[in-house]
Amino acid sequence: MANKTYNIELVKERNRSLVLELLNSKGTSTRSEIADITGLTNATITNIVNELIFRDLVEEVGTVDGKLGRKRKLIRLKEDAFYVIGVEFGVNIVRTGIFNFKGKKIKTVEKEINSYGRPTDVLKDLILIIDELINNSKVDNNKIKGIGIVMPGLIDSQKRVLRSVHPFPLLKDYPLVEQLEEHYKKTIWLENDANGAVLGEKWFGHGKKFNNYVFVVGDSGIGAGIVINGRLYSGASNSAGEIGHTFMTKDFIPLESFGGLSRLADDFKLPLEIILNESKNSDEIKKALDDISKFLALGIVNLVNTVDPEAIIVGGRILKAGNSVIREIKKIVEQYTFSDKVPQILVASKKEDALLFGAASIAIEHIVASPYQFLLNNDKSVSYNSLK
Numbered sequence: 001m002a003n004k005t006y007n008i009e010l011v012k013e014r015n016r017s018l019v020l021e022l023l024n025s026k027g028t029s030t031r032s033e034i035a036d037i038t039g040l041t042n043a044t045i046t047n048i049v050n051e052l053i054f055r056d057l058v059e060e061v062g063t064v065d066g067k068l069g070r071k072r073k074l075i076r077l078k079e080d081a082f083y084v085i086g087v088e089f090g091v092n093i094v095r096t097g098i099f100n101f102k103g104k105k106i107k108t109v110e111k112e113i114n115s116y117g118r119p120t121d122v123l124k125d126l127i128l129i130i131d132e133l134i135n136n137s138k139v140d141n142n143k144i145k146g147i148g149i150v151m152p153g154l155i156d157s158q159k160r161v162l163r164s165v166h167p168f169p170l171l172k173d174y175p176l177v178e179q180l181e182e183h184y185k186k187t188i189w190l191e192n193d194a195n196g197a198v199l200g201e202k203w204f205g206h207g208k209k210f211n212n213y214v215f216v217v218g219d220s221g222i223g224a225g226i227v228i229n230g231r232l233y234s235g236a237s238n239s240a241g242e243i244g245h246t247f248m249t250k251d252f253i254p255l256e257s258f259g260g261l262s263r264l265a266d267d268f269k270l271p272l273e274i275i276l277n278e279s280k281n282s283d284e285i286k287k288a289l290d291d292i293s294k295f296l297a298l299g300i301v302n303l304v305n306t307v308d309p310e311a312i313i314v315g316g317r318i319l320k321a322g323n324s325v326i327r328e329i330k331k332i333v334e335q336y337t338f339s340d341k342v343p344q345i346l347v348a349s350k351k352e353d354a355l356l357f358g359a360a361s362i363a364i365e366h367i368v369a370s371p372y373q374f375l376l377n378n379d380k381s382v383s384y385n386s387l388k
Helices: 002-026 031-038 042-054 119-137 176-184 193-204 255-259 262-268 272-277 283-307 317-321 323-336 351-369
Strands: 058-065 071-077 083-090 093-100 105-112 144-151 188-192 213-218 222-228 231-233 311-315 344-347
Touching: 002 031, 002 042, 002 071, 002 351, 031 042, 031 071, 042 058, 083 119, 083 351, 093 119, 093 351, 105 119, 105 351, 119 176, 144 176, 144 193, 144 351, 176 188, 188 193, 188 351, 193 213, 193 222, 193 231, 193 311, 193 351, 213 283, 213 317, 213 351, 222 255, 222 283, 255 262, 255 283, 262 272, 262 283, 272 317, 283 311, 283 317, 283 323, 311 317, 311 323, 311 351, 317 323, 317 351, 323 344
Parallel strands: 083 144, 144 188, 213 311, 311 344
Antiparallel strands: 058 071, 083 093, 093 105, 213 222, 222 231
């Protein structure tokens, strides 16, 4: 009996998550359309939608003509239903933002920190930055339902720790998230930056149109986030998509040594930002970027022929090199994709903000997946059948 009750509750929760995700992808819909798409009964969808309206997660926004001339009420997600904090933890810089349910950026704070410092100092710096963000946002702290953090490297998303020495050696296995969670009394999730970016597209960008797609981060290193059947694919040990560590030659030199932007800094002995800003004025830098783009494109081809996605979304500082990068990727992918259906090649919806939006989307993904824990857990009680 206990297992049966648990299974019923699990199905109810999944159905509510399904409706919320569907409304995110469609923008507006009707109860009958949601029932048609999901295969759930009209009565079930009516009960779910009425509950979501009662909890201030969904709102009615007008009508549309239905079958036989009957008016159907349009519904959509409420922008201010809840808020999340996104934290992009990079090399010596932290970017933070507060976002509403629909991905509107309310406030951001960006600060330089010593990400190679002692973990306790990094923790103090992060708390100061997040505190400044919350205090300046004027958002009700009770409506902030969680925090998502992304960083490069190999992440254990279950234990919520950095598992690799690179790129932050002193943070390896340090319980940074646990300490932040204790301070803020909110659930916090940690994920690889490429995985965050691909979920950012699901909630706020191109991913709304696809069930199978990949986000490729072209930056100092190269990584990819993969969505299969609408869900993040992380692999057995959360290391799926690390295409920068695949090999292109018999010398076993990793792809990102040829196709990563760190190669520019090594070649020109200047900070990467300066090199990229000078790329339009220097034939030598242009030539190096063309070469990097070719290797990045070959890595993407290997990924396409392995995963068979509908779309490849490209983000990271490689975009600062201009449209020539995307043209080169498109040309090589079209030429060497094995399938007769070539995936779309798209630029990240949020461009330089892709990782920060991705951090926020990590929190939204988990919150929507567990609505009873985060959104439907207050003391309100009502017969939803009575709500019209």
